[in-house]
Amino acid sequence: MLDKSFNPAAIEQAWYQRWESAGYFRHDDAARPAYCIQLPPPNVTGTLHMGHAFQQTLMDALIRYHRMRGFNTNWVVGTDHAGIATQIVVERQLEEQGKTRHDLGREKFVERVWQWKQQSGATIMRQMRRLGASANWTYADTEGQKAGYFTMDAHMSRAVVEVFVRLFEQNLIYRGKRLVNWDPVLGTAVSDLEVDSEEEDGKIWEIRYPLEEGRGSLVVATTRPETMLGDVAIAVHPDDERYRAIVGKRAKLPLAGKSLPVIADDYVDPAFGTGCVKITPGHDFNDYQVGKRHGLEPVSILTLDGHLNDEVPVRFRGLERFEARRRIIEELRAQQLLVSEKPYRLRVPRSGRTGVIVEPMLTDQWFVKMDSLARDGIEVVRRGEVKFYPEHWTATYHQWLENIQDWCISRQLWWGHQIPAWYDEQGNVFVARNEAEALQKSKGKALKRDPDVLDTWFSSALVPFSSLGWPDKAPDLQTFLPSSVLVTGFDIIFFWVARMVMMTRHFTGEVPFRHVYINAIVRDAEGEKMSKSKGNTLDPLDLIDGIDFDSLLKKSSVGLLRAEHRQKIESYVRSHFGNGIPAFGADALRFTFASLASFSRTLNFDLSRCEGYRNFCNKLWNATRFVLMNTEGKDCGLEEKEPVKLSFADRWIVSLLQRVEAEVEQAFADYRFDNAAGAIYRFVWDEYCDWYLELAKLQLQNEDILVQRGTRRTLVRVLETALRLAHPIIPFITEELWQKVGPLAGKSGDTIMRQRYPKSQPERIDEAAERDVAVLKEWTVSARNLRSEAKLPPSEKALLLRTTDPAVSDLAATTSAIIALARLSGFEKRDPLPDSTSPVAVIGNARIMLHKEVDHAVEVARISKEVTRIEGEIGKFRTKLANSSFVERAPAPVVAQERQRLADHEQTLIKLQDQLKKLGARK
């Protein structure tokens, strides 16, 4: 006997362990069609958030769905070393102990990061398991931790080195001194994508540069005066009449006294500012290009940690960059070379990781040449070999690839794949798979390895094939590449999706995946971005297990130093989670995610939705409880040959089931998880529970044993099918219930996971039965309505009269069902209806009367209101049908439909007016 209500905690953990230890998650190499999903490997920077839980729910639903449909499923999972992000996490931990990574040294520090990785990786995998992820944990698991791959484990590293070497040999990787985005705090280059520019309030200054000859001067505008010490020229537009005469002359750089040529270049916008631009190729991307065009050598005036270097006058040397700005402004003002200082909105490039202002810095870096790779990446999407869902993300993908720059892949960090390049003393570079190979290439000359590591996305880009065993000719490459679908967020279309397409195509000739499903970004209930400083983040585990208010508050404010943040968080937590969070269970959380997964861009996570779907789980639980109470140990007609009598209700629910199965199949094919969840929800609650179970109760009281048997068979089989139908979304509860229901429905097997997914059988759609139930519902609802209008308490039964019989195939069964469902004492045919103030309703050409005297005025008012409504409708239909162009041009069925509606309404109106007249007569 099941508990009276559903308690997720009691079942979830046990089932997961049984599934995993039984090996149900593994792919089986039968000759079945392959279905593969690559998990976007979570960063080992901490724990999973709602976005991960959402994504993983969708992936798991797809995997479970396809597994049940007989596919050879392989959900490849792993974790990402996440270079910069992870290094920062560990550096912060060291900071708390008052240490820096330099205190440890590179080797010890990297060891330390590995330790952290083990911890964070284990947490992540535990979280995924709690959510029910049926991932192939042992696949690509070189560390034997049942955690999938790690992007820095030996096997994955081998692929990284191989790719690097080959790209170098193909001249697609090169090294050179280039202007790159530099994070002066981290002391590393970052790629364009890792820089976020936000508009901020700043200032713009105008500075006077005296001409060397005569008394004239030029005025330039700048938002970064400290860079003037690296100026190499002043530029004007070639067509600018104001300055034509001085092009080719020279100006003197204030404070430093250096002589600068005045050059002409199209880049200058004569309409902006004074039309004169200082050119600082060492610290500005545009100026770098201008400098290149004019053969001007860039001058770098900053050290790698953002202080002025020896290229500047002695008094400025060693100053921090913003301190230098203040000092320079000060001196310019003193020398009256500062023309103006104005507030100005400007875009400030900041490092995505540290938030510090990024400095364009001239350094030696490694790059991947992107043009040919990108061209192919564009092509395969254009040809439809990779498809985006929703489709509009294709535009975003293309836009980026069409304007792509070479990819700076070297990072001056310690945590990551060290670049497989060695240098001899002359600086000659030898790229090789290992030191021995490098020495061979250098013919024995002493070598030093490049200390830099690769951008973390470099290894991520290889995951579609490296995780399957590349560079070996692994059979799984044949089977699981391309994978079926990638489920990921739009924020990494550039970082990851596009790069996977390019790299996988280049090295395997295949696309990495056929479909890309871009999932919504999870926000809080008000649509605010979830962030720690707002306190509106949610831990998926807290929704599964529940958490009390105090613990939640404590958890939300941990690690926050600023008092104002603390206060804000407390008020948020108090107003939104004043009573903490109840334990909804993994199934309810998953169902919520699925229900909210439409194609919209954001998902506002609303706790009340989660509660609603928890209630749904309870509903399913109790429906099963009812079915078990009425079927266990009883004759359920298990044997197909045993005779049964199936009522219109039995045939109806089976018919509906076919429709729902088809609907769910379509929803999965379209990646419309909301539609799949919605179809299941409505079927189980609105149809099976609200109507079928109630009708079944009556049938079970039928004396005919064949009716009873047919009812039990239908109850059990439909429920069993519904459990399978829902399993991909709510795996735990369906497994628990299926264990009991499955055998009653004649199913054998250890787990629902490996059962066949329900397939719609259109031949079992029974439109006659559907019509019968539609009529039954209409009459029942009308009768209940009358009860409610008559203020009849549910306990009080009443007699219902009808003028005409409902148009159904089984009148006796239908009327007795109406009697039961509308709580009537009887349901008799009487035409004409007695002269009374009893409430009357019109259904088609029939009238029903609840035999219960009500207040005359109340009844008149009720019917009058209905008359008004019907008259309004009739007016609309008449206008439409009087419009000759509608009647002529609209499709015939539409016109016929409108005519029918008009006729129906007119008939109803006559009956209502008739009733009104009678009431008037009695007055």
Next chain:
RNA sequence: GGGUGCUUAGCUCAGCGGUAGAGCACUUCCUUCACACGGAAGGGGCCACAGGUUCGAUCCCUGUAGCACCCACCA
């Protein structure tokens, strides 16, 4: 500057060229033997605005406004 998405019930969102939908919230009644995490009945919408196409527009087209987001070098 270029691009994308959104605007529908109090809230969060589906939908669709042919009488406006769901969940939650709300009102009334009810502890009836699966379920109060429940049952029954109900209230609530100029589908952002303005034009156009159409017999017919919430839906298609064009603008406008507002709200998000992405990309881009204006000092």
